[in-house]
Amino acid sequence: MAHAKNNLINASNPSFTSAAKAAQFNPTNPANPFPPPAVAYCHGLWQQHGFQFTVARARRTRLGDYRHSPLTGHRISVNGNLNSYAFLFTYLHEVAHLLTQHQCGGRRGRVRPHGKEWKLNFQRLMEPVFAAPVFPPDLRTVLQRHLANPAATTAGDPALLIAFRRYDEVVADHRMLSELQPGETFRLGSRTFVKEITRRTRALCREVATGRKYTVPEVASVVTITEDQ
Numbered sequence: 001m002a003h004a005k006n007n008l009i010n011a012s013n014p015s016f017t018s019a020a021k022a023a024q025f026n027p028t029n030p031a032n033p034f035p036p037p038a039v040a041y042c043h044g045l046w047q048q049h050g051f052q053f054t055v056a057r058a059r060r061t062r063l064g065d066y067r068h069s070p071l072t073g074h075r076i077s078v079n080g081n082l083n084s085y086a087f088l089f090t091y092l093h094e095v096a097h098l099l100t101q102h103q104c105g106g107r108r109g110r111v112r113p114h115g116k117e118w119k120l121n122f123q124r125l126m127e128p129v130f131a132a133p134v135f136p137p138d139l140r141t142v143l144q145r146h147l148a149n150p151a152a153t154t155a156g157d158p159a160l161l162i163a164f165r166r167y168d169e170v171v172a173d174h175r176m177l178s179e180l181q182p183g184e185t186f187r188l189g190s191r192t193f194v195k196e197i198t199r200r201t202r203a204l205c206r207e208v209a210t211g212r213k214y215t216v217p218e219v220a221s222v223v224t225i226t227e228d229q
């Protein structure tokens with residue numbers, strides 16, 4: 001999902017990036033990020049295609065990343081803060097980029113990043129996952145619908161984003177910005193905002209400290225603040 005364009009406000013501000021430890025892919029690690037029934041499959045893909053794999057700190061502008069250079073080879077990273085289902089989905093999204101690069105490397109520039117070659121690869125990579133009891137039924141239904149014509153980013157399919165969110169660890173104060181009413185106060189990173197009005201997929205929000213206005217995607221995960229806090 002390296003091509004995501006949903007720049008959350010001020011992504012370059014270091015206070016907006018949460019540092020998490022990078023860990024190497026290790027299928028025997030009990031804290032591995034994949035759903036257990038999918039570990040062997042994902043490990044196999046890693047061995048077969050020989051890429052560097054990194055569990056990355058949470059990035060606000062992308063969930064995962066595929067890079068290739070003759071010097072460093074193929075590199076894939078996936079954000080470590082994703083729940084296991086979203087992690088697996090993002091991992092296979094990036095492996096699909098790698099396969100597309102293998103197939104179409106000679107005609108770079110003529111293959112769109114999320115074009116039909118990539119879509120086909122992604123669909124094929126997901127097949128074994130659907131054939132095994134990996135996803136809960138509700139998520140599986142949404143995913144299969146999504147896979148008919150996968151979007152470049154998870155954020156491009158709100159139904160999928162909401163389905164994944166149901167499996168996030170429940171953190172009492174975390175809500176999606178779309179769930180807040182105008183006038184409600186929330187925190188994003190270390191800053192405090194008041195939601196004003198919604199414009200299509202984004203909300204106009206006023207930063208309390210500066211009075212500056214920002215547009216924030218309605219799918220942003222925010223921490224709500226109550227008056228007596």
Ligand SMILES: [Zn+2]
Nearest residue numbers: 001002003152
């Ligand atoms: Zn992508």
